[in-house]
Amino acid sequence: xxxxxxxxxxxxxxxxxxxxxxxxxxxxxxxxxxxxxxxxxxxxxxxxxxxxxxxxxxxxxxxxxxxxxxxxxxxxxxxxxxxxxxxxxxxxxxxxxxxxxxxxxxxxxxxxxxxxxxxxxxxxxxxxxxxxxxxxxxxxxxxxxxxxxxxxxxxxxxxxxxxxxxxxxxxxxxxxxxxxxxxxxxxxxxxxxxxxxxxxxxxxxxxxxxxxxxxxxxxxxxxxxxxxxxxxxxxxxxxxxxxxxxxxxxxxxx
Numbered sequence: 001x002x003x004x005x006x007x008x009x010x011x012x013x014x015x016x017x018x019x020x021x022x023x024x025x026x027x028x029x030x031x032x033x034x035x036x037x038x039x040x041x042x043x044x045x046x047x048x049x050x051x052x053x054x055x056x057x058x059x060x061x062x063x064x065x066x067x068x069x070x071x072x073x074x075x076x077x078x079x080x081x082x083x084x085x086x087x088x089x090x091x092x093x094x095x096x097x098x099x100x101x102x103x104x105x106x107x108x109x110x111x112x113x114x115x116x117x118x119x120x121x122x123x124x125x126x127x128x129x130x131x132x133x134x135x136x137x138x139x140x141x142x143x144x145x146x147x148x149x150x151x152x153x154x155x156x157x158x159x160x161x162x163x164x165x166x167x168x169x170x171x172x173x174x175x176x177x178x179x180x181x182x183x184x185x186x187x188x189x190x191x192x193x194x195x196x197x198x199x200x201x202x203x204x205x206x207x208x209x210x211x212x213x214x215x216x217x218x219x220x221x222x223x224x225x226x227x228x229x230x231x232x233x234x235x236x237x238x239x240x241x242x243x244x245x246x247x248x249x250x251x252x253x254x
Contacts (some may be wrong), residue, residue, distance in 0.1 A: 011073035013184045015050045015081075017176050020230050021156045022111075022143075024223075025213045026244045027053055030109050030141045033248055034061055040106040040138070042066065044097075046130055047113035051078025051089065058086040066105065068092045095126045100133040108134055111143040115188040120169065120195065127203035134251040140205060142247040145174065146212060147192050154243045155236040159188070166190035196247050205249035212242035 034040045034057065041063055045054045048067035051074075058065050068090045069075050075091050090099060108130050117123050130140055150172065151162030159174045166172050169189055176184040193210065200208055215223065215238050227233070237243075 008073050010184070011050070011071060011077060013178065013181070014074075014176070015077050016181065017178050017184065018156060018233075019052065020226070020233055021154060021238060021243060023056075024218060024226055025215070025238060025242070026111070026143045026246070027056060029211055029213060029246050030111065030143050031057055031060060033139050033141050034063060034107050037107075037139075042105045042107075044068070044100075044105045044108040044130065044133065046108060046110040046126065048078060048089070049074050049112075051082035051087070053109070053111050054078070054087050054089075055082035055084055058084045062086065063107075064088075066090065066100070068097065070095075095122065095129060097129050097133050102132055103135045105133050105138065106135055107139050107141075109141045109143070112145070114142065114191060114196070115144045115174075116186070118169075118189055120191075120199065123191075123195075124199050124202060127199055127205070131204050131251055136251060136253040138251050140200075140249050140251065142196065142200075142249075144191075144196075144245055145188070146242050146245040147190055148245075149241050149243055150190070152237050152241050152243075154238050154241075155234060157243075159243075160190070168192050168195060193245060196245075200247065200249050204251065206252050207248075207250045209248040211246040211248070213244070213246070214242050215239045
């Protein structure tokens with residue numbers, strides 16, 4: 001069983017989740033890829049959910065974001081709460097980006113998409129479709145929960161059961177801690193790091209780079225600002241263990 005973000009209850013509860021950890025150790029590293037290249041003006045957010053990442057990227061960089069998702073409920077939340085002149089939200093079906101031409105976007109990101117995907121074949125299909133619409137020399141960035149940190153209790157979530165060894169593709173629960181509510185239990189899938197590299201390569205991507213940041217990788221002054229803004233938040237295992245894994249890759253001209 002996989003999580004259906006197409007249900008209103010799950011979509012609303014996911015919207016209520018405080019993603020401070022994802023912002024600190026995930027999105028900032030994704031955005032750096034697009035900030036470092038002024039030629040990137042059109043970015044695909046594949047699996048945009050409630051639009052939080054698209055909205056932050058549009059505000060921070062000024063790029064035009066094409067935000068897509070298969071959940072009508074998520075797209076509705078994103079359109080209502082995170083409308084922005086530089087964002088276009090699109091409802092897609094069957095992983096298909098048919099509204100986009102080949103080589104038509106300058107960058108792409110997929111945040112917490114593949115952990116919710118049950119089959120390797122479907123992940124590969126998504127990657128190939130993203131590859132198709134990317135212009136040559138354009139980056140693709142993946143952000144997912146770290147398969148090597150399964151069972152570790154982080155400040156905002158726990159992915160999997162402590163001490164359990166998961167097989168490739170095995171179902172794995174994730175508990176998102178939501179203030180003043182019961183945890184939102186997501187039904188994800190365990191994909192080892194080797195699977196990401198294998199599928200990216202098969203889809204045609206090159207120059208694959210892997211990042212696994214912890215709080216020790218955040219400049220002290222920036223971390224202080226974050227802590228002042230979220231004074232009631234208490235960090236946990238993210239000091240020592242990376243909660244996420246990031247893959248950066250490039251579509252090169254063959």
